[in-house]
Amino acid sequence: xxxxxxxxxxxxxxxxxxxxxxxxxxxxxxxxxxxxxxxxxxxxxxxxxxxxxxxxxxxxxxxxxxxxxxxxxxxxxxxxxxxxxxxxxxxxxxxxxxxxxxxxxxxxxxxxxxxxxxxxxxxxxxxxxxxxxxxxxxxxxxxxxxxxxxxxxxxxxxxxxxxxxxxxxxxxxxxxxxxxxxxxxxxxxxxxxxxxxxxxxxxxxxxxxxxxxxxxxxxxxxxxxxxxxxxxxxxxxxxxxxxxxxxxxxxxxxxxxxxxxxxxxxxxxxxxxxxxxxxxxxxxxxxxxxxxxxxxxxxxxxxxxxxxxxxxxxxxxxxxxxxxxxxxxxxxxxxxxxxxxxxxxxxxxxxxxxxxxxxxxxxxxxxxxxxxxxxxxxxxx
Numbered sequence: 001x002x003x004x005x006x007x008x009x010x011x012x013x014x015x016x017x018x019x020x021x022x023x024x025x026x027x028x029x030x031x032x033x034x035x036x037x038x039x040x041x042x043x044x045x046x047x048x049x050x051x052x053x054x055x056x057x058x059x060x061x062x063x064x065x066x067x068x069x070x071x072x073x074x075x076x077x078x079x080x081x082x083x084x085x086x087x088x089x090x091x092x093x094x095x096x097x098x099x100x101x102x103x104x105x106x107x108x109x110x111x112x113x114x115x116x117x118x119x120x121x122x123x124x125x126x127x128x129x130x131x132x133x134x135x136x137x138x139x140x141x142x143x144x145x146x147x148x149x150x151x152x153x154x155x156x157x158x159x160x161x162x163x164x165x166x167x168x169x170x171x172x173x174x175x176x177x178x179x180x181x182x183x184x185x186x187x188x189x190x191x192x193x194x195x196x197x198x199x200x201x202x203x204x205x206x207x208x209x210x211x212x213x214x215x216x217x218x219x220x221x222x223x224x225x226x227x228x229x230x231x232x233x234x235x236x237x238x239x240x241x242x243x244x245x246x247x248x249x250x251x252x253x254x255x256x257x258x259x260x261x262x263x264x265x266x267x268x269x270x271x272x273x274x275x276x277x278x279x280x281x282x283x284x285x286x287x288x289x290x291x292x293x294x295x296x297x298x299x300x301x302x303x304x305x306x307x308x309x310x311x312x313x314x315x316x317x318x319x320x321x322x323x324x325x326x327x328x329x330x331x332x333x334x335x336x337x338x339x340x341x342x343x344x345x346x347x348x349x350x351x352x353x354x355x356x357x358x359x360x361x362x363x364x365x366x367x368x369x370x371x372x373x374x375x376x377x378x379x380x381x
Contacts, residue, residue: 003321004367009151009179009298009358010325014249015204021248022206025241032238033227042240049247053211056254059188065212065230066243070178073197073212074099074145076234077174080220081143081195082107087172088140089114093126095152095340097176100145114140124155124286124344131162135169142171148196149179152340152356153286154294163192178202178210182253183261183297188213200242204360205249209242260361265296267359271368272299278376279303285354286344298358300341302349305379310353313378317355320374325356 005013025045030038032046047061054061067073078100081087090104094117108115116137119130126146135142144166148157159175166173174195181196182203188196195218199210214220214233226235253260272289275282281304287293288300305313314326326338341354357371 002367002370004363004371005323006357006359006363006367006371007323007325008360008363009202009356011201011207012204012360013362014201014206014245015252017252018205018245018248022241022245025244028240032240033229042238045240046238046243049243052247053250056250057186057188057213058190059213060216062231063188063213063216065214065233066238066246067197067210067212067234068208068239069201069210070097070176070197070199071099073199073210074174074176075103076223077195077197077212077214077220078103078107078143078145080223081172081174082111082113084221085143085172085219086141087113087143089116089138089142090145091116091118091131091134091142091171092145093118093120094343095120095124095150096145096147097151097178098339100147100176101339104145118146120343122344124150124153124340126157126162128161128165132165132169135165135171142169143174144171145174145176147176147179148184149177149295149297150286150340151179152338153300153344154179154288154298155286156294159193160191167192179295179297182250183257183295185254185257188215194218200246200249203249203253206242206245209239209246211246256361261296263361264359264363265291267363267365267368268296268299270365271357271359271372274368274372275301275375278372279379283349285341285349297360298356300354300356302345302352302354303375303379305353307351309378313353313355316378317371317374322371322374324371325358326354 028041030042032039032042050061050064054064092104104115107113116134118126121127146157146162148159163173172194175193177196178199181198194215196213201207222233224235229235229238283302285300285302
């Protein structure tokens with residue numbers, strides 16, 4: 001049986017060089033907080049990783065805080081902004097990742113803050129005019145949280161436009177950039193963004209490690225207390241092998257970015273053209289079918305199958321060895337449908353099956369041909 005992995009937005013295959021680096025790191029077993037040579041070896045590796053990441057992002061090393069991943073980083077930033085910075089209003093959208101949405105909802109209940117949602121256009125993009133209106137609505141301290149790349153439909157947010165708008169109205173700006181760090185260039189000295197988040201497993205690194213960018217002198221205080229790790233900002237013995245794995249994956253992603261982006265973009269464009277040809281009534285959800293307005297790493301398609309047939313589609317693909325997502329991987333175990341697609345699709349299209357296919361450097365056109373062939377065969381059955 002063919003085995004085709006097209007769920008790279010959920011997680012990615014680890015690069016061989018990352019595995020090798022992590023295996024080597026597992027032999028350096030000293031606690032990074034210890035002052036003896038064993039501990040110093042680990043501490044040196046962690047600080048080197050921090051400096052490397054900061055260099056590629058054009059940030060200061062002290063602005064990189066290692067976390068267990070994107071969810072922790074999102075939670076930390078939103079919660080600490082309310083607790084420490086006097087934020088009384090969070091402005092977000094209804095198509096954010098649940099790491100942001102559920103955190104904001106909890107903060108609304110716990111701290112009695114205001115939670116406002118910016119209106120979306122028909123494709124699922126936040127409306128700039130309404131965001132500006134919300135920013136001017138009152139004089140409360142505000143935090144805007146809008147993701148750069150939507151994890152389900154791939155829409156791209158104009159980060160510079162939003163961050164400049166926030167700065168104009170003296171609001172803080174956080175972006176969940178889990179789907180874009182490792183896939184897009186950054187210059188955080190030029191940007192006015194205050195906070196962003198990343199997860200290594202989205203760019204061929206290990207799971208359980210990520211980082212937050214927290215601009216210097218932000219005023220945020222620790223969320224996790226204990227030891228003095230991460231300059232006192234996040235207590236707990238550092239996961240040394242994961243941190244150097246993150247560094248290796250990060251460097252590989254950016255050193256090969258242009259070549260790999262061109263290759264993966266070619267795969268996405270090929271998939272779009274072939275699916276239009278073979279199953280012409282397919283609808284591309286959000287802007288995922290637009291090569292310029294969505295990420296080059298994924299498409300989200302609504303297939304012209306009835307509800308009963310659609311219930312068997314993901315199972316059928318799995319039997320054929322094809323891995324993809326119904327909505328996002330975070331949603332797949334839930335009885336509820338995708339909250340993103342619920343916001344942007346008509347009732348008619350919501351009744352049809354939608355699938356997210358996401359690509360990486362490890363995929364081939366032959367795999368895409370096989371996948372589209374299976375879909376076409378299912379459509380005809």
